[in-house]
Amino acid sequence: MAGTSKRSMSPHSSQPSSPRTSSCEMFGYVGIEAVLDQLKIKAMKTGFEFNIMVVGRSGLGKSTMVNTLFKSKVWKSSPVNKLGPLPQTLQLQSVTHTIEEKGVKLKLTVTDTPGFGDQINNDKCWDPILNYINDQYEHYLQEEVLITRQHHIPDTRVHICVYFVPPTGHCLRPLDIEFLRRLCRVVNVVPVIARADSLTLEEREAFRWQIQEDLKKNGIFVYPQKCFDEDTNDKALNDKIREKIPFAVVGADREHIVNGKCVLGRKTKWGIIEAPICRTSKTSPIMFTMKIIEYTD
Numbered sequence: 001m002a003g004t005s006k007r008s009m010s011p012h013s014s015q016p017s018s019p020r021t022s023s024c025e026m027f028g029y030v031g032i033e034a035v036l037d038q039l040k041i042k043a044m045k046t047g048f049e050f051n052i053m054v055v056g057r058s059g060l061g062k063s064t065m066v067n068t069l070f071k072s073k074v075w076k077s078s079p080v081n082k083l084g085p086l087p088q089t090l091q092l093q094s095v096t097h098t099i100e101e102k103g104v105k106l107k108l109t110v111t112d113t114p115g116f117g118d119q120i121n122n123d124k125c126w127d128p129i130l131n132y133i134n135d136q137y138e139h140y141l142q143e144e145v146l147i148t149r150q151h152h153i154p155d156t157r158v159h160i161c162v163y164f165v166p167p168t169g170h171c172l173r174p175l176d177i178e179f180l181r182r183l184c185r186v187v188n189v190v191p192v193i194a195r196a197d198s199l200t201l202e203e204r205e206a207f208r209w210q211i212q213e214d215l216k217k218n219g220i221f222v223y224p225q226k227c228f229d230e231d232t233n234d235k236a237l238n239d240k241i242r243e244k245i246p247f248a249v250v251g252a253d254r255e256h257i258v259n260g261k262c263v264l265g266r267k268t269k270w271g272i273i274e275a276p277i278c279r280t281s282k283t284s285p286i287m288f289t290m291k292i293i294e295y296t297d
């Protein structure tokens, strides 16, 4: 609301002032062009909420990838999982952090699903995940329809679910297909090839192509779905993203010096594999997040 120095005069400024206009003038010009500034100020003040769920077998690099994506230690695998036996049932665990980038605050919640696909019998192992996602929508909707609703409804809806496909180099497993078919109906799904450094470039491309075929054949519509092609620019951008699906990810949470530059990467006997998300992403994690939040609403 607060006025900025570059405001143009209101077309109504010459009209007799009413008590209403004078109170508006106190805060500067009120017109359509001021809406953008008002939205920006509001967004800067309240920040954004982004809820990401990661699903995949234990040890596929989920925590490492989330830390790589947000360039900070936002998630740490539970030490119980590392030392003790695998959980007998799927348990959802969430952790929330506030990240700030150039004055924009992001409340990031990461929900992990330890135990998914780790059992001998994985029948219906997706139920707790789907129930959780649906419950969050239900909860948000109930808050929204209240007559005296809160000024700010805490948003716990899952904006995106990153699904980690093991780097087998073959095709999607029946478990992946059954789960993804159900999941894509309730949330934006981003499938990724986990630990992609274990495949050669040719193997990776062939695996990606095979997964794209499996997704098509089984009616699995992942992010970005066709309904987001609102205009030609959106379509061109979304088509580029579609070609890259599933994204091949290499997670790394250690920094190394390469050619005098500090990079996140995995040090191997043959050299350093730079974490591709950091290298190729022209958009910051916060910008990437905004795009997905826009799609959820």
Ligand SMILES: Nc1nc2c(ncn2[C@@H]2O[C@H](COP(=O)(O)OP(=O)(O)OP(=O)(O)O)[C@@H](O)[C@H]2O)c(=O)[nH]1
Binding pocket: 057, 058, 059, 060, 061, 062, 063, 064, 065, 077, 078, 081, 082, 114, 194, 195, 196, 197, 198, 249, 250, 251, 252, 266
């Ligand atoms: N080669 C390779 N190793 C990775 C990659 N990402 C993570 N790792 C390693 O894999 C191991 C497991 O990584 P985590 O991120 O803890 O895996 P997770 O899926 O969160 O595991 P849980 O917490 O047990 O569910 C660690 O030793 C990581 O350093 C990757 O892209 N490539």
